[in-house]
Structure formats: structure tokens, C-alpha cells
Amino acid sequence: MLKKVIIYTLTVIGLVLIVLALGGTKILQFKSMGAAGAAYSPPPEIVTASPVVEQAWEKILTATGSVAAVQGVTVGAEMAGKVEKIAFVAGATVAAGDLLVQLDVSNELAQLRSAEAASDLAKLNLDRAKSLREKDSNSAADLDIANAQAKQAAAAADSLRAIIAKKTIRAPFAGRLGLRLVNLGQILKDGEAITTLQTMDPIYVNFSLPQQRLSAISVGDTVRVASNALADELIAGKITAIAPEVDPATRNVRVQATLGNSAERLRPGMFATVTIVLPEKSTNLIIPATAILYAPYGDSVFVVDEKKNEKSGAMEKVLRQQFIRLGPARGDFVTVETGLKVGETVVTTGAFKLRPGMAVVIDNKLAPDAKLAPKPDNS
Incomplete structure (x- = not known):
């Protein structure tokens, strides 16, 4: 009986020692893992970045306009009669006084x-x-x-x-003819249309501006006209007339610009986008629009600062979130009114996945090419 008690006691003691040994081993392992975790620092995030620069921008106003001929009429029969001769070709250029149609x-x-x-x-x-x-x-x-x-x-x-x-119908001025609307032998009535005639060079662009912009423009200001019919081409011209009255319904003032159109790329009736270049320029701090992290409580960017690592003692690049106030945008850039200084470096891509204090490495190999006048391949 005593022998059994001794064996049982030794067995219990052995099991306790085994459990203690296993527990101690695990505790040591957990301590080692904790120490390793405390000593571990994640690798720096790779980002693209760009410096904050100061640029002088032209002050501009934009408007939508319509192209109009300096002179344009529908040539018609002043008296009734039978068409005896058609002396023009549709779409041809004619001089003032050229014969168009001869009635009987x-x-x-x-x-x-x-x-x-x-x-x-x-x-x-x-x-x-x-x-x-x-x-x-x-x-x-x-x-x-x-x-x-x-x-x-x-x-x-x-x-x-x-x-x-x-009854001898001639071109009243030089220009380009439209489509032929009559045929030989046709009996024309008084005022019946024969064709159209438009002066193509120079040409007008008419547009409207709000009345509060009236003091900013004057006759002689430069304009640049773009149209989807011109691809990427811009045609420059000058403001030649400003209407003396303001439309009481829209409170807009009508403005007319004159442009050279020797290649006849612009045609009467076309839609056009007009940029009015004001005489003075403005100096702005600019950053790429992709750098901005938009949020309801305020817009911000991540600024890259140089900071000493407390553990390694080495200098590293660390992120700082900076709230800013934005100004006008142009192309791929946005102006910054407050919050940044010239020379600071801001992250230009992937701001949504970053956080303050994160270590980063700058690699601009795949940085987007920001331009003031971008020209997308598919537009």
C-alpha cells in the first residue's frame, strides 16, 4: 500500500514538473516574441512626391461663345424670273461683283x-x-x-x-458661297433664296460675361478660342466690341472678339470656348491635384519631413498631415492659399492609404506627369 502511494506521489510530482517546464518555455517564447515585436519597425512606404513651387499665372476669364461671320447673307432673287444661267459652284470663293445667277x-x-x-x-x-x-x-x-x-x-x-x-444677281461682297438652292429653268419668286455667302476671314466670336466682370475687360484684350472642331489648336484674337447695354434678364453683357481665320477652321454657327487673358498676372503656390486628400472637415496633404529615428539614430523621411486652403485650379495643378510654403515636399499619389508619422521612401519613376494644359489621349 505504501509503495503505491509513493509511486502515485512521484507521478504527480513528475507531471507538475513537466507542466511547469512547458509553461516556462512558452513564457520565454512569448517574451522573446514581444521583444522582437517591440523592436520591429515596418519598412518605409514607397511614394511619389513633388515640391511646392511658386508660379506666375495669367489671370483669365472663360466663357462659351458662338462663331459668326463678319458679313453673312442669304443671297436671293430681288425680282421674279426664270433662271437662265448659274455662274457659281457651291462652296466656291467669290469676289465682290462676281456673277452668280442670271435670270431671263x-x-x-x-x-x-x-x-x-x-x-x-x-x-x-x-x-x-x-x-x-x-x-x-x-x-x-x-x-x-x-x-x-x-x-x-x-x-x-x-x-x-x-x-x-x-435680274443679274451678283455677289455683294467677297466670301465663300454655300450650297446651291436653285436649278436652271426654275421660276424664282421675289426674295427666293439662291445660296448663302459668308466672309470667312476675319471672323467674329460672340460671347457673354456676367456684369461683375465688365470692369475687368476692355477692347483690345487678348482672347484664345478653342473648339472641338480644332482638336488641340487655339486661335488667338482681340476683343473688338463690348455692348453698351446689359441684358436685364440675365445681367450679362455681350462681347465680340475678332480672329484671323485664313485656314477657315472656324465656321459661322460653331460652338466655341473663349478664354479672355487679363493684363495682370497672379503669383501662386501650386501642387498637383493628385496630392490632395479631400474630406468634409478640410482638405489636406501629406508633407515629407526629414526626421531622426530615435532607435537607429539615422535620418529618415516621415509624413506630416497638413491641412490647407485651396484656390483656383488649372489643368493638373491646384493653387494653395494657406498651409504650405515654397520648397516643402508633398506626396502626390496614394494619400488615402497613408497616415501621419509613417516613414516613406520617395521614388518618382512612376509619378504622374502633371501639366498646366493636359491633353488626354481619349477626350
């Missing part, structure tokens, strides 16, 4: 020959009456009658010439 004037020409003969006879009678009057062989009344008859005959001939001229 055969009847008027016949009448004109008769009227010219009557006018010639009346002039001869007038000359004879003057000669006889000088010899006192006729009365003053006879001379007056002959003079009036000569004038009436000349007026009748001039009236027929005017009718022939109205």
Missing part, C-alpha cells in the same frame, strides 16, 4: 433698245430746240417740253437697266 431678261433687253432709241431721239429734239431758241425761232415752252421729254426717255431707259441689273 430677253423682254427687258428688247424694251431697253426701244427706250434707248426714244432717248436718243429726245436728246436730238432737245438739241434742236436749244438751237432754235438761241435764234429765237421757238418759244421757251417748246424748249421746256423738249427738255422734259429727253429726261423722261432717259429715265425710262434707266428703269429698264435697273430691272436688268436686279
Whole structure:
């Protein structure tokens, strides 16, 4: 019996010692892991960064406008008649006075020959009456009658010439013609359209600005006009007229700019975006728009500071979150009114995954190329 008690006691003691040994081993392992965790520091995050720079920007105003011809009309028939000749090609350039359409004037020409003969006879009678009057062989009344008859005959001939001229339709000014709207043999009515005629160079762009912008612009200011018909091209011009009145419904003032258009890239009726360049410039702190972390409580950026690592003693780059006030944007850049200084470096990509105090390494190999006038491949 005693032997069994001794064996049991030794077994219990052995089990306790084993448990204590295992527990001690685990405690040592946990302490070692804790020490390693305390000593561990995560590797620096790779970021792209850009310095805060100061640039002088042009002060500009933007507006949407419409292209209009300096001179543009719909050429029509002033008198009714049959189309006898079409002397133009649709879309061609013509000079002032070029023949466009000839209506039938055969009847008027016949009448004109008769009227010219009557006018010639009346002039001869007038000359004879003057000669006889000088010899006192006729009365003053006879001379007056002959003079009036000569004038009436000349007026009748001039009236027929005017009718022939109205039926001979010519270009009122130089420009480019539109599509042909008539055919040979067609009977035209008074005012019926024949084609359009537009002066293409120079050309107007009309646009409107709010009345509070009126004091900022003046005749002679430079404008740049863009249109989706011009691809990436900008056409420069000058403000040539500002309307004296303000629209009471919209409180906008109408403005007109004149542009050179020798290549005829702009056409009347086109939509255009107008940029008015003001004389003065503004100096701004600018950063790429991709650097900004937008939030309801305020916009911020991560500034890269140089700081000494307390454990290793080495200098490293550490992030600091800085709240800023933004100004106007242009292209891929945004101006900063407060919160940053020239020369500070800000993270330009991935700000949403960063946190203050994080160590970083700057690698700009894949940094986005920010531009003031970006030109996307697919726009």
C-alpha cells in the first residue's frame, strides 16, 4: 500500500514538473516574441512626391461663345424670273461683283433698245430746240417740253437697266458661297433664296460675361478660342466690341472678339470656348491635384519631413498631415492659399492609404506627369 502511494506521489510530482517546464518555455517564447515585436519597425512606404513651387499665372476669364461671320447673307432673287444661267459652284470663293445667277431678261433687253432709241431721239429734239431758241425761232415752252421729254426717255431707259441689273444677281461682297438652292429653268419668286455667302476671314466670336466682370475687360484684350472642331489648336484674337447695354434678364453683357481665320477652321454657327487673358498676372503656390486628400472637415496633404529615428539614430523621411486652403485650379495643378510654403515636399499619389508619422521612401519613376494644359489621349 505504501509503495503505491509513493509511486502515485512521484507521478504527480513528475507531471507538475513537466507542466511547469512547458509553461516556462512558452513564457520565454512569448517574451522573446514581444521583444522582437517591440523592436520591429515596418519598412518605409514607397511614394511619389513633388515640391511646392511658386508660379506666375495669367489671370483669365472663360466663357462659351458662338462663331459668326463678319458679313453673312442669304443671297436671293430681288425680282421674279426664270433662271437662265448659274455662274457659281457651291462652296466656291467669290469676289465682290462676281456673277452668280442670271435670270431671263430677253423682254427687258428688247424694251431697253426701244427706250434707248426714244432717248436718243429726245436728246436730238432737245438739241434742236436749244438751237432754235438761241435764234429765237421757238418759244421757251417748246424748249421746256423738249427738255422734259429727253429726261423722261432717259429715265425710262434707266428703269429698264435697273430691272436688268436686279435680274443679274451678283455677289455683294467677297466670301465663300454655300450650297446651291436653285436649278436652271426654275421660276424664282421675289426674295427666293439662291445660296448663302459668308466672309470667312476675319471672323467674329460672340460671347457673354456676367456684369461683375465688365470692369475687368476692355477692347483690345487678348482672347484664345478653342473648339472641338480644332482638336488641340487655339486661335488667338482681340476683343473688338463690348455692348453698351446689359441684358436685364440675365445681367450679362455681350462681347465680340475678332480672329484671323485664313485656314477657315472656324465656321459661322460653331460652338466655341473663349478664354479672355487679363493684363495682370497672379503669383501662386501650386501642387498637383493628385496630392490632395479631400474630406468634409478640410482638405489636406501629406508633407515629407526629414526626421531622426530615435532607435537607429539615422535620418529618415516621415509624413506630416497638413491641412490647407485651396484656390483656383488649372489643368493638373491646384493653387494653395494657406498651409504650405515654397520648397516643402508633398506626396502626390496614394494619400488615402497613408497616415501621419509613417516613414516613406520617395521614388518618382512612376509619378504622374502633371501639366498646366493636359491633353488626354481619349477626350
